[in-house]
Amino acid sequence: MSTPLTVNMPRDLLAGVELGGTKCICILGTGPDRILAQRQIPTREPAETLDRVAETLASWHTEYGSFCALGIASFGPLEAQDHWRKSGRIAATAKPGWSGTDVAGRLGAGLDVPVGFATDVEGAALAEGRWGGARGLDDYAYITVGTGVGVSLIVAGHSAGGFGHSELGHIRVVQRAGEQWSGICPFHGSCIEGLISGPAIAARTGVPAEQLPADHPVWESLAFTLGQLMHILVLATAPRRILIGGGVFQSRDYLFEHIRQTLHSSLGGYRHATELDDLKRYVAPPELGGLAGPLGALALAADAAAAHRHLP
Ligand code: ADP
Ligand code: ZN
Secondary structure, three states: OOHHHHHHHHOOOOEEEEEEOOOOEEEEEEOOOOOEEEEEOOOOHHHHHHHHHHHHHHHHHHHHHEEEEEEEEOOOOOOOOOOOOOOOOOOOOOEEEEEEEOOHHHOOOOOOOOOEEEEEHHHHHHHHHOOOOOEEEEEEOOOOOOOOOOEEEEEEEOOOOOOOOHHHHHHHHOOOOOOOOOOEEEOOOOOOHHHHHHHHHHHHHOOOOOOOOOOOOOHHHHHHHHHHHHHHHHHHHOOOOOEOOOOOOOOOHHHHHHHHHHHHHHOOOOOOOOHHHHHHHHHEEEOOHHHHHHHHHHHHHHHHHHHOOOOO
């Protein structure tokens, strides 16, 4: 007689879904050291995509036993969120068909477990705190510079937000003396995302961002812009570390030296803290690499499970 697979399954098993613009990654496990299953599904129109994700979760439930929470780390923007309750929608998006889709409601239906729903950036930030470059810290920030610019501020162990998530990638900044580029953000022109996202860098230089040489002047502009963003973060919630990742930083570790310098000169000696004495440690790359997205979904699931346990 064969032994049922579920016998030795961990009781803290979590399920996660990273919903990306081109692909969804479903994951089952407890963290980076224990990933029991992973499955990739192309992101097409919502009904078909979410049906396939739901089928995957249902088949894992049968094969591995019940999981205690589901986390969904989604491309944004997201509508007003009701964290840890069973609804959560994608807001107006250029991605055909997805505006208003109740992703958390659809995937949570019938599972009878707490559902965590947040942006992929928030998920990745929480995963870095749990398993990566911000381990042991309750207050830190995570910036991603890729197709867009995302910022997640973790305060007292939770992602800061009120009626929605942080959108600090869209704040207006000043440009370097002599520079006056109009930027590409459809809402704000030269906000941070409009100035330094991958597509913005390509539009500004006429060359795909990944092909630009290390000594191109656009990197100085990027560092100047990120210096201002970090200046604001330091003054807003005094994070104990700032992690910066995303496609634009791929193989460009040398940018960190520029960025630390711009933060230092932007602050002008105003704020003192031992954290700020060691900028090499303070402004650092994330550690989870390609697993940040799916592990972000697991981190959201873990938080949803914990929040559920503490409900009255
Ligand atoms: P997404 O934001 O969609 O999750 P990524 O974080 O991978 O995706 O970011 C994609 C962006 O990163 C693209 O605009 C691409 O041009 C840019 N990019 C990828 N590799 C590099 C590189 N080595 N240097 C600079 N930019 C890069
Ligand atoms: Zn903008």
